[in-house]
Amino acid sequence: AQRVTQPEKLLSVFKGAPVELKCNYSYSGSPELFWYVQYSRQRLQLLLRHISRESIKGFTADLNKGETSFHLKKPFAQEEDSAMYYCALSAASNTGKLIFGQGTTLQVKP
Amino acid sequence: DTGVSQNPRHKITKRGQNVTFRCDPISEHNRLYWYRQTLGQGPEFLTYFQNEAQLEKSRLLSDRFSAERPKGSFSTLEIQRTEQGDSAMYLCASSFAQGGYEQYFGPGTRLTVT
Numbered sequence: 461a462q463r464v465t466q467p468e469k470l471l472s473v474f475k476g477a478p479v480e481l482k483c484n485y486s487y488s489g490s491p492e493l494f495w496y497v498q499y500s501r502q503r504l505q506l507l508l509r510h511i512s513r514e515s516i517k518g519f520t521a522d523l524n525k526g527e528t529s530f531h532l533k534k535p536f537a538q539e540e541d542s543a544m545y546y547c548a549l550s551a552a553s554n555t556g557k558l559i560f561g562q563g564t565t566l567q568v569k570p
Numbered sequence: 571d572t573g574v575s576q577n578p579r580h581k582i583t584k585r586g587q588n589v590t591f592r593c594d595p596i597s598e599h600n601r602l603y604w605y606r607q608t609l610g611q612g613p614e615f616l617t618y619f620q621n622e623a624q625l626e627k628s629r630l631l632s633d634r635f636s637a638e639r640p641k642g643s644f645s646t647l648e649i650q651r652t653e654q655g656d657s658a659m660y661l662c663a664s665s666f667a668q669g670g671y672e673q674y675f676g677p678g679t680r681l682t683v684t
Contacts, residue, residue, distance in 0.1 A: 464612075503573075504613070504661070504675040546612050555626055556601060556665060558673065560612030 462487050464549050466561035473537050474569050481532040481564050483521075483547030492550040493523055493530040494558070499543045507532075507545070517541070537568045574676035576662050582682045583652055590648045591679045595664030602645050603673060604637055605661040606630065613661055619645060620667055652683045 463486040473479055485491060495507040508516045510523040510530060521532045530547060544565050548558040575594045583589050595602045600621050605613035616635070617627045621642035631637075634652075639645040649656055659680050663673040 466612075469610075503677050504663075506672045509672075548612075555618065556667075556671065556673070557603065557615045557618055557626065558605075558613070559615065560605075562610070563612050 462491075462549060462551055462559050464547050464559055464561035466545075466547055466564045468564050469562070470565045470567065472567040472569065475539055476536050479532075479534045479537045479541070479566065479568075481545050481547075481566065483530045483532065483561060485528050485530065485547075485549050487528075487549060487551060489551065493521070494548045494550065495519070495521055495530075495532050496546045496548055496560075497543050498546070504546070537566075539568045539570055542566055542568045574662055574664055574674050576660075576676040576679050578679060579677060580680050580682075582684065585654060585683055586651055588648065588650045589652060589681065590646055591660055591681075593645045593647070593662030593664075593676060595644070595662070596674055597643075598666070599664035599674070600642065600667045601665045602639055603663040603665075604645070604647055605663065607659040607661060607678070608657075616647075649681075652681075654683045657681055657683045 465484045493510040496504050497507040498504045519534045523530050544563050546563045547561040577592045603618040604616040607613045616631050617637050619639040622639050634650045637647045659678045661678045662676040665671045665673045
């Protein structure tokens with residue numbers, strides 16, 4: 461079964477501290493992994509995808525197929541990073557449908 | 571084009587009533603997705619269209635739910651005989667028809683069934 465697990469509902473850090481939001485997935489094929497973000501009162505939007513291998517707003521995520529993980533990291537958290545973060549998987553069936561994790565609220569305190 | 575739009579933004583209905591939601595995707599996008607999100611959970615896939623064809627439906631989509639996308643433009647999601655368990659945020663997203671392309675989400679329609 462295809463599944464995405466985000467073990468932390470809430471992650472609270474101080475400004476300037478490193479951040480790691482965990483994501484583990486279950487999928488037998490070659491998945492495409494994404495991180496979506498939802499800021500307060502805004503719609504869900506793509507933050508980054510593993511195939512791009514890029515850093516967006518200082519965030520990076522590396523796909524680890526051995527550990528079936530796609531953790532999101534940022535070395536120095538900013539207050540504006542406070543938001544809900546969702547990890548999502550797209551199966552390689554070309555439907556594009558996304559399977560989301562439960563989400564992690566990141567709270568960056570001043 | 572200001573992105574994906576959804577109407578209404580909020581809907582309160584009594585149990586047993588029918589409701590219909592509308593989604594207008596980004597005009598160049600030929601794929602359109604519906605998701606449902608309940609409190610404390612991530613969005614769950616319901617169904618998707620490529621142009622006017624409905625290509626996949628989730629088991630979550632009971633026979634009380636029906637979705638259409640006439641002419642491959644806007645889409646409607648209808649729920650018949652609503653139940654309290656249908657209360658959720660209904661999200662629409664659109665994208666190009668290639669796997670891996672970014673899905674752009676609408677603001678959602680929040681349904682409350684009393």
